[in-house]
Amino acid sequence: MNEVVLELKQIRKSFGDNHIHRGVNLRLHKGESVGLLGGSGTGKSVLLRSVVGLEYIDDGEILFKGHRIDQLNENQMVPIRTQLSYSFQSGALFDSLSVFDNIAYPLFEHTKLTLPQIKEKVSDVLKLIDLEGKEHLMPSDLSGGMQKRVGMARAMIMNPEIILYDEPTAGLDPANTLNVVSIMKKLKDRGHASIFVTHDIPSALSLCDRIFILKDGVIAFNGTTKEFKESDLPLVKNFLTH
Numbered sequence: 282m283n284e285v286v287l288e289l290k291q292i293r294k295s296f297g298d299n300h301i302h303r304g305v306n307l308r309l310h311k312g313e314s315v316g317l318l319g320g321s322g323t324g325k326s327v328l329l330r331s332v333v334g335l336e337y338i339d340d341g342e343i344l345f346k347g348h349r350i351d352q353l354n355e356n357q358m359v360p361i362r363t364q365l366s367y368s369f370q371s372g373a374l375f376d377s378l379s380v381f382d383n384i385a386y387p388l389f390e391h392t393k394l395t396l397p398q399i400k401e402k403v404s405d406v407l408k409l410i411d412l413e414g415k416e417h418l419m420p421s422d423l424s425g426g427m428q429k430r431v432g433m434a435r436a437m438i439m440n441p442e443i444i445l446y447d448e449p450t451a452g453l454d455p456a457n458t459l460n461v462v463s464i465m466k467k468l469k470d471r472g473h474a475s476i477f478v479t480h481d482i483p484s485a486l487s488l489c490d491r492i493f494i495l496k497d498g499v500i501a502f503n504g505t506t507k508e509f510k511e512s513d514l515p516l517v518k519n520f521l522t523h
């Protein structure tokens with residue numbers, strides 16, 4: 282079996298009396314794409330936010346490549362986040378920065394690359410997201426689908442081991458959905474592992490190797506995409522028929 286790049290062990294998290302995670306276990310292998318499904322409010326986003334240190338867990342362990350990261354402080358998380366990238370639902374672009382500066386931002390922050398080297402990298406990812414030559418546009422000049430793709434480009438520019446996607450296709454029309462999923466496939470082909478949180482079952486099935494369902498604070502289903510499609514469990518059928 283491939284190397285485990287991310288492991289969640291017995292994660293517990295509550296907001297007051299709202300016990301969101303009650304012992305979540307999850308393993309992500311190198312290069313693998315995992316779909317994380319679950320009803321609204323089951324804690325999928327909180328789980329991704331916990332992995333990148335935007336939320337503290339109450340109990341359990343989060344290991345990135347075998348090293349615990351759940352107790353790191355904000356400064357210690359900075360280098361980890363270049364390897365463990367979180368693609369925000371909105372794209373979360375800086376409105377006052379051009380497409381080039383939005384994508385290049387992590388390179389200016391975290392590397393000593395020269396401007397020509399940075400330009401080359403940005404131009405390479407713009408090709409990947411089908412926005413070649415659009416460096417100088419501002420986020421307000423872009424459609425919602427394009428903004429999401431630029432957000433994805435920024436999430437992968439540091440060549441992270443893992444990309445966490447929180448509903449990347451939500452709110453997109455079918456053409457833009459296909460566009461975003463095709464970029465996710467290209468990133469998978471480049472070797473990035475991913476967790477894909479979504480309500481978009483067809484996209485999850487077309488991209489993912491495994492499917493997890495979060496329910497009542499635990500991973501209630503964990504199987505290959507084939508096992509998911511063929512399962513007779515009511516829990517699974519519920520997703521396939523809606």
Ligand SMILES: Nc1ncnc2c1ncn2[C@@H]1O[C@H](COP(=O)(O)OP(=O)(O)OP(=O)(O)O)[C@@H](O)[C@H]1O
Pocket residue numbers: 296299301319320321322323324325326327328
């Ligand atoms: N900062 C917070 N303070 C208090 N409660 C919170 C906070 N963040 C999330 N919650 C609660 O945690 C629960 C899980 O939220 P989360 O956003 O992870 O759900 P989700 O599975 O991503 O849902 P959706 O599919 O609708 O995006 C919800 O009940 C939410 O209200």
Ligand SMILES: [Mg+2]
Pocket residue numbers: 325326327447
């Ligand atoms: Mg969510």
